[in-house]
Amino acid sequence: MSDKIILTGDRPTGKLHIGHYVGSLKQRVALQSTGEYKEIFIMIADAQALTDNFENPDKIRESITEVALDYLGVGLDPSKATIFIQSQIPELTELTMYYMNLVTVARLQRNPTVKAEIQMRNFEANIPTGFLCYPISQASDITAFKATTVPVGEDQKPMLEQTREIVRKFNEIYAPVLVEPDILLSSNKSCLRLPGTDGKAKMSKSLGNCIYLSDSADDVAKKVQSMYTDPTHIKVSDPGHIEGNTVFTYLDAFCRPEQFGRYLPEYKDLDELKEHYQRGGLGDVKIKKFLNAVLQEELEPIRKRRQEYAKDIPAVYDMLKKGCEKAEAAAARTLADVKRAMHIDYFNN
Secondary structure: OOOOEEEEEEOOOOOOEHHHHHHHHHHHHHHOOOOOOOEEEEEEOHHHHOOOOOOOHHHHHHHHHHHHHHHHHHOOOOOOOEEEEHHHOHHHHHHHHHHHOOOOHHHHHHOHHHHHHHHHOOOOOOOOHHHHOHHHHHHHHHHHOOOOEEEOOHHHHHHHHHHHHHHHHHHHHOOOOOOOOEEEOOOOHHHOOOOOOOOOOOOOOOOOOOOEOOOOHHHHHHHHHOOOOOOOOOOOOOOOOOOOOHHHHHHHHHOOOHHHHHHOOOOOOHHHHHHHHHHOOOOHHHHHHHHHHHHHHHHHHHHHHHHHHHOOHHHHHHHHHHHHHHHHHHHHHHHHHHHHHOOOOOOOO
């Protein structure tokens, strides 16, 4: 059996949207059935979410249920993947404390992901320490489960590099007990960062530009209808632009060749559709109608599964509790290795 282990997860700051789906969730569902991985750990990162939502713990608490339902809705299987809640694994906090000694404040401030997020949240000089240190917390999450593989978006590369640095330094100073993880990026480039429905670079709850996995069919249709396209494409006869046109970005991410036969038989594939749009003579209404059909086909089974699981929330919590127990056992083994390597396992010799 393979000794490869995956650790991945999401911050519970609301329901998950289709950006999360194409960027990571769909890939996780595929990975859980490959048989390539000995273990797959999927973490609901509530402690990390509290670093910039500390004044609103109820938002995080409510989101735990929503994220768990989204996971089950997309097809993550608790018998193949261990789904757990970060704050319920105390070993992660202890590992974070030991790793803090291996990283300078200057190095944390240089981390491009941290820099970008500090700017985005207007923290500037008032950075909460917990937020500044979350790359260390992330290193603790990854190493606690001896993860070999971390599926993340392109923007998380600097975070993973920081984990690798911590692993190398720890192993060099103490003993080679930690595993250096590799990044796993999505192969579909249009899935790496799906823009919001308004064409903005990122889907965000606060911008109101998300299509959620839990949205009704009517909500999805309305959001597709109001989607940003090409502002210069005013009349049907006008030549249109593909670049920066959200509808085509979504079609790149979602549509499959066989769907043309079902919903748009006059075109054989997406290239032909794009060519016609660029030439002129193809209206936005028609391409939006096609995108709506494509998205509904993808989201309908997710929506139905999610609604079924939502009928029994205690069972969802029971699944999470079992996942936390399994995750804690794994983290405890790593913590024991770490304390032994650091010679602070005083009563075990």
